Structure formats: C-alpha cells, structure tokens
Amino acid sequence: MRIVYSLRYVPMNMKETTLTGLGQETRELLSSVSTATLTTQLFKRGLRNTFLHGLRPLNAAHASVVAEAVTLRYIPAREDIDVLAVFDDYDHPQRAAIELVGPGQVLVMDCRGKGRAASAGDILATRLVARGAAGLITDGSVRDSPRIADMGLPCFTASVSATTNLALHHAVDVNVPVACAEVAVYPGDVMVGDAEGVVCIPRHLADEVAIDALNQEHQETFILEQVANGKPLRGVYPPDDATRAQYRQWALERETP
Numbered sequence: 001m002r003i004v005y006s007l008r009y010v011p012m013n014m015k016e017t018t019l020t021g022l023g024q025e026t027r028e029l030l031s032s033v034s035t036a037t038l039t040t041q042l043f044k045r046g047l048r049n050t051f052l053h054g055l056r057p058l059n060a061a062h063a064s065v066v067a068e069a070v071t072l073r074y075i076p077a078r079e080d081i082d083v084l085a086v087f088d089d090y091d092h093p094q095r096a097a098i099e100l101v102g103p104g105q106v107l108v109m110d111c112r113g114k115g116r117a118a119s120a121g122d123i124l125a126t127r128l129v130a131r132g133a134a135g136l137i138t139d140g141s142v143r144d145s146p147r148i149a150d151m152g153l154p155c156f157t158a159s160v161s162a163t164t165n166l167a168l169h170h171a172v173d174v175n176v177p178v179a180c181a182e183v184a185v186y187p188g189d190v191m192v193g194d195a196e197g198v199v200c201i202p203r204h205l206a207d208e209v210a211i212d213a214l215n216q217e218h219q220e221t222f223i224l225e226q227v228a229n230g231k232p233l234r235g236v237y238p239p240d241d242a243t244r245a246q247y248r249q250w251a252l253e254r255e256t257p
Contacts, residue, residue, distance in 0.1 A: 029213070037217050038209065050199050052200065057197075059150070071110065076114075103132035107128065111169060113139050116161060120142050121143040129152070139182075154193060186202070222247045
C-alpha cells in the first residue's frame with residue numbers, strides 16, 4: 001500500500017514572507033524570556049490557546065528550544081495496515097518527517113494526546129541530532145527515554161512508553177497543520193520551550209512578540225524587586241503612573257529597555 005502525504009501546507013491568509021527563516025536576533029530574544037511571558041504577549045494579541053499543556057522536558061538540563069516547526073500527524077493505527085513490514089519503506093511518513101527536519105527546526109508530532117505507545121525512539125532521535133535538529137515535541141510519548149534524555153536533544157513529551165508506535169499510531173501527514181496537545185501548530189510556527197513546557201508562536205508574530213516579551217520581563221523584574229522589598233500590590237502590580245516613572249529611572253540606570 002502506498003501512503004500519500006503532503007509535504008507542505010501554507011494557509012491562504014499567510015504571506016509568503018512569513019515563512020522565511022527566523023532571524024538570529026529573534027531567536028536570542030525568545031530564548032531569554034519565559035514561556036509564561038510569551039503566553040501573556042500572545043494573549044494580548046487575542047491568542048488564548050498557545051501553551052502545549054501537559055508536555056514537560058524529558059531532561060530538565062536540556063529544556064531550552066527556539067525553533068521552527070516541522071509537523072507530523074498520526075491517526076489511530078489499524079491492525080491490518082500497521083505491521084512491522086511498513087518500516088521497510090524508506091518513504092514511510094514517520095521516516096520522511098525525520099529526514100525533513102534540519103538545523104533551526106523542531107519536529108512536532110500530533111499523537112492525539114495518546115501515549116500508550118511511543119511516537120519515536122532513540123534511533124530516530126539520534127538521526128535528529130545528526131541532522132542538527134533543535135528538538136523533538138510530542139503530545140504522546142517516547143520510548144528509549146533514558147537514552148534520549150542523555151542525548152542533549154531537547155525533548156518535550158507527555159509521557160514515556162516502551163511500546164512501539166505501530167500499536168497505536170499510523171503516520172499520515174508531514175508538514176500540515178496539526179493539533180499538538182490541543183494547540184494548532186502550523187509548519188513554520190515558532191516553538192519555544194523551557195523548564196515549564198512549550199508555547200507555539202505563529203511565525204508572523206515571532207519578531208514583535210520577542211521584543212515585547214523582553215520589555216515585559218524587564219519591567220516585571222523591577223516589579224518583583226519592589227514586591228520583595230515589601231511594597232503592596234496596589235499601585236505596583238499593575239504599575240500606576242508613579243511606579244512606571246520609577247521603573248523608567250531604574251531601567252535607565254541599568255541601560256535596559
């Protein structure tokens with residue numbers, strides 16, 4: 001049986017320029033702020049469902065990722081189709097997805113939130129490392145988890161399972177819109193991960209969100225300092241005019257935004 005799948009999908013309302021490579025400055029800014037701050041900035045822009053709830057880093061020491069999404073979609077497996085022999089096909093969608101991910105990109109897998117069987121194991125993760133991929137994200141599970149945890153590859157997963165993926169998953173589509181942890185992820189969207197989890201930023205918003213998130217965190221550093229020193233929340237959080245003036249002076253003295 002030949003499996004047909006799509007290699008790329010571009011929403012009709014997105015300009016071609018929104019899928020250009022993510023700039024180094026934006027990458028650095030996004031890596032310096034928390035996923036909590038990013039969700040607030042996205043909320044301000046009307047986006048309420050951007051955090052991939054339930055996904056945690058497999059290894060807290062490798063919990064930082066800023067990368068553009070390459071997606072893989074699974075549907076439920078079927079016993080007469082999903083047998084070990086399907087992996088004899090080098091163009092199997094799961095394998096094709098692995099070979100598509102490159103430097104600055106992260107593989108995002110839609111497993112429908114089902115983790116009883118793994119969505120990938122250590123051989124595929126090793127191949128991602130060899131290709132220079134930035135990470136692996138799945139709302140299912142991974143197998144060989146102790147070895148993947150020691151690879152240095154940022155891996156965000158909902159769970160772990162030793163069972164092979166064919167017991168539960170049938171890979172069908174590469175680089176199409178997916179639902180990972182019930183969040184819509186489009187190819188090229190920017191995935192940012194830290195110790196708390198992963199947030200998805202629409203690619204066309206990444207540059208402005210990065211700048212505004214940095215400014216928010218600078219101001220919140222000042223507010224946190226004020227609260228830690230005994231200031232009440234009223235007038236400080238959120239800041240009133242007097243507190244904002246104090247913040248501007250504080251920021252000026254530290255040469256921060």
